[in-house]
Amino acid sequence: MSHPHPELSAPPPLAEGGLRVIPLGGLGEVGRNMTVFEYDGRLLIVDCGVLFPEDHHPGVDLILPDFDPIRDRLDDVEALVLTHGHEDHIGATPYLLRERGDIPLVGSELTLALLDSKLREHRLKETVHHQVREGDRMTLGPFDLEFIAVNHSIPDALAVAIRTGAGLVLHTGDFKMDQLPLDGRITDLRAFARLGEEGVDLFLTDSTNAETPGFTPTEKSITPVIDQVFRDSAQRIIVACFASHVHRVQQVLDAAVAHDRKVAYVGRSMVRNMAIAKELGYLTVPAGVLIDAKELPTLAPERQVLISTGSQGEPMSALSRIAQRNHNLVHIEAGDTVLLASSLIPGNENAVYRVINGLARWGAKVVHKGNALVHVSGHASAGELLYCYNIVKPRNVLPVHGEIRHLLANADLARLTGVPNVVIAEDGVVVDLVDGVAEIAGKVACGYVFVDGSSVGDITESDLKDRRILGEEGFISIIVVVDSVSGKVSSGPEIHARGNALEGSSFEEIKQPIIDALDRTIAEGNTDAYQLQQTVRRVVGRWVNSTHRRRPMIIPVVIEA
Incomplete structure (x- = not known):
């Protein structure tokens, strides 16, 4: 091998x-x-x-x-x-x-x-x-x-x-x-x-x-579980699955007919894909079962079934907005049932559990792969x-x-x-x-x-590293003006921090060390703006690391005037 x-x-x-x-x-x-x-x-x-x-x-x-x-x-x-x-x-x-x-x-x-x-x-x-x-x-x-x-x-x-x-x-x-x-x-x-x-x-x-x-278990093995969810639910049922899972949507439509409920699709990709599947004959939609999501407020909760996108916890998906109670048509209530009929794609676990917790906080019962056979x-x-x-x-x-x-x-x-x-x-x-x-x-x-x-292909691994540092550690900006004639600091350093515990600090204790380091660098004949910026970055980086145990992005700006 x-x-x-x-x-x-x-x-x-x-x-x-x-x-x-x-x-x-x-x-x-x-x-x-x-x-x-x-x-x-x-x-x-x-x-x-x-x-x-x-x-x-x-x-x-x-x-x-x-x-x-x-x-x-x-x-x-x-x-x-x-x-x-x-x-x-x-x-x-x-x-x-x-x-x-x-x-x-x-x-x-x-x-x-x-x-x-x-x-x-x-x-x-x-x-x-x-x-x-x-x-x-x-x-x-x-x-x-x-x-x-x-x-x-x-x-x-x-x-x-x-x-x-x-x-x-x-x-x-x-x-x-x-x-x-x-x-x-x-x-x-x-x-x-x-x-x-x-x-x-x-x-x-x-x-x-x-x-x-x-x-791998058969798709039909899920049908009794879906039927049980419908039998046990006294209010609204929301089923979240992939927008391409035609078979799962078919199972939900069939269960809705058996339990005298109406179904609405929620989420643009779900609406689009199921329309294509129905038109081509891959999805059988029984007469009278499907309604527009705009009709939901006129229907009693115990007659509603929503088939939604967002089974992976995507932040802008219909299910995430429902969990945050900011969906324009669906207001989650205590006693509602949410069925997550999908597997967890590796890397999405935190996002999915965040949505599950959000739904549970409002009193919804969440049925997912961890507690029922709802996906194969x-x-x-x-x-x-x-x-x-x-x-x-x-x-x-x-x-x-x-x-x-x-x-x-x-x-x-x-x-x-x-x-x-x-x-x-x-x-x-x-x-x-x-x-x-x-x-x-x-x-x-x-x-x-x-x-x-x-943008396609313009973002590099280095850019992502910078973004991760910004997200986790924040940044510190330092602006210093150096007199081009005397070679001395004539203004600043002016220091600002964002996105970390240093935000709003005065930074008085580090200002003089910055000036002293710049003076030494210039005295050694290094007057290039890049060299001076690196000097500032090193001084501030060592100080932040030793005093605050942080490694923020440091953005020095040295202006010659």
Whole structure:
């Protein structure tokens, strides 16, 4: 088994007849999924998603894959294949299309419909679409593609088999093996087995639940729990879930009909996505059950069901505003029931518990994954992955979609079933399939690209470090005027602090040490403004650290007059 190494050099030219795999996201994190395949001078991209920021990314809205490794080769891209419609697989597509607007898009009906809505928001023209479904096969340049039905927490998900002269690759996308799916569309294990008989040279498998033993529970196992919540609730019910979880919304709609309640969608993305799902036939809305959220005040609380965004504690989401009692249509009351029908994405725990506590403070009963079976994962657990390895019998395996621990756990499962070669890669690590063997060939520079408002890629790790310091330690500004003739301090230092315990202090004890240090620096012949600012920064930094045990951002300004 090969392991990536930080000292890997740039890969050599691809061997003739070989297939190159370049993961640009999704290997080392849950999100930002994007993989580039190169064969015969042409490129095929599978997925182009976003990663959502965590607490250590202050001010960041989204994190994109790094397009730099392929930026000068975008004309070689045959198509972008999208395995399903989740944000971590389609969310970065508008940003890629800004670089080359005519990249053909390949995906299932629902996936492309959700993406079209996103492209309209970004004011991008529609590019060429190839709508596909399970069983379809198509050729794009040197890539022969076949699409296979897989079950996931969003309808219409697909795995993709990629045939080239270098061999057959099978990419699962996100999948599980729910044997009782709500829509009756199971993962096509017969197709997996058929491809296994043909000979899968490289198997890229979803790793998210590789550490979880056994099999992922079925979506239908949640139905009785939702029904029990409806039976036990005497007032308003609010269900928070992902805005793309059509199956969960279907379960709630069915329960509302059974218990004579009306349903309103709350949250822009929920309204938009469910309208698309209904129009395309993926969501069945019984007559008379759905009302506009504006009608809620006219309806008795015991007849209301709200399906809301905000299951991850997003600060501007509908659920967060409800918890803060500043939503314009929904006023949480004691006795209301809130059902958080989703998993906790790593990094969101604090935000979610903050919302739970806010709701509980007003007397609401909060039902969540910690106290009831209200959500099942959309990803295959270890038992399902073992099953797949045994029927596909791949020659080489490259675990994808997961943090390092998930990738390693998935690799262990593959080895247990006798897979002869397992390659562990991270984002930017290049894997070549040559003569039936997959090996690490090198590494390309590949980092996070931050979106901050309308700014894309302008924010660096250094900027984020500054923001974290400002957020945690505050800042101190020092303004000093130095006489350009005498070289003496003629005014100041004027010192101000913000965002820390020093705010409002007089700073008298440090003013003279600053003046003395500047005098010494100037006497030594250092009159450059930058050198003088560094002198001020050192003096104030040492003083704040020794007397207050803080490390704020120090902003010195030295003016020559």
